[in-house]
Amino acid sequence: MAHPTTTSFSTLNNYISKNGAELVITSMVASTNNEVKLPAFLTEMGQSFSSNWNTEDVYGRNDPIATFQNTTRTISLGLEIPAGTLADAKKNLEACARITTFLYPGYNEVGYTAGDEKEFIKTANVLSKAPLVKIKFGNLIRSMKTGGGLLGWLGSFDFSPVLDAGMYIAGEGQFYPKVISISFSFNVLHQDELGHEKSASGSKWRASRLPWD
Numbered sequence: 597m598a599h600p601t602t603t604s605f606s607t608l609n610n611y612i613s614k615n616g617a618e619l620v621i622t623s624m625v626a627s628t629n630n631e632v633k634l635p636a637f638l639t640e641m642g643q644s645f646s647s648n649w650n651t652e653d654v655y656g657r658n659d660p661i662a663t664f665q666n667t668t669r670t671i672s673l674g675l676e677i678p679a680g681t682l683a684d685a686k687k688n689l690e691a692c693a694r695i696t697t698f699l700y701p702g703y704n705e706v707g708y709t710a711g712d713e714k715e716f717i718k719t720a721n722v723l724s725k726a727p728l729v730k731i732k733f734g735n736l737i738r739s740m741k742t743g744g745g746l747l748g749w750l751g752s753f754d755f756s757p758v759l760d761a762g763m764y765i766a767g768e769g770q771f772y773p774k775v776i777s778i779s780f781s782f783n784v785l786h787q788d789e790l791g792h793e794k795s796a797s798g799s800k801w802r803a804s805r806l807p808w809d
Contacts, residue, residue: 616734619675621695622745624728625702632691632698639777640674641736669784670751671737677776682764685772692755692776699750701727731782740788740803751781 619636646668651660677692679685702725709716730745732738739746757763757773764772793802 618733619677620730620732620745621698622730623698624730624747625700625725626697629694632695634675634677634688634691634778636675636677636733638674638733638736639676640672640779642672644670644672646670667790669786671746671782671784672779673733673737673782674777674779676758677778678761679764679772679774679776682766682772685764685774686766688776689772692778695753695755695778698729699727699753701725728785737782746782746784747787748782748784751783753780754778 617636617638619632619634621632623630648665648668649662650665651662653660677688679688701723703721704724705716705720706722707716707719726749728747728749730739730747732745737746738744755776755778758775758777761773761775764774766772788803791802792799
């Protein structure tokens with residue numbers, strides 16, 4: 597597929613609708629406006645699996661005593677978000693801004709009621725929900741169990757206009773990028789008990805799919 601800056605609007609729409617080239621990020625904290633869908637052209641992707649061990653050096657032993665702790669998974673993704681019209685450019689910029697809110701936690705108001713009309717008087721905000729999200733991009737990022745979004749948290753999120761692609765100008769001081777470049781790191785929370793299980797017939801992989809599928 598051609599770079600989005602050289603692709604016509606109709607071709608772009610056809611490509612997205614036929615191939616499902618759409619990034620979906622859903623906040624597990626927000627109750628309204630909690631989902632962002634963006635047409636996306638993949639520019640880079642990497643997955644890192646880290647096996648973590650506690651080690652202890654012992655006198656007279658060449659190798660440390662190692663105790664397995666866990667295996668973690670991190671995904672890094674880079675995409676370009678094109679806009680065929682000014683209206684799409686506005687939506688894309690707004691969507692990127694909304695994604696940044698998904699990195700912040702949820703709070704509950706704490707207080708008491710007073711007076712005859714039981715007026716609520718807030719005394720504090722207490723953190724109630726961590727900013728978890730679900731992310732789906734085709735078959736590359738999805739839940740093994742449901743096929744929907746993969747659960748985790750955004751370690752970082754960056755977005756910037758692709759200046760070579762130009763801007764839509766909606767009026768004085770109103771600039772909207774024709775293409776936005778985004779990148780993020782995503783820390784996956786395992787929802788399956790992954791590993792090898794011993795049975796009478798031998799050892800087998802516990803999940804129905806491989807972790808990256």
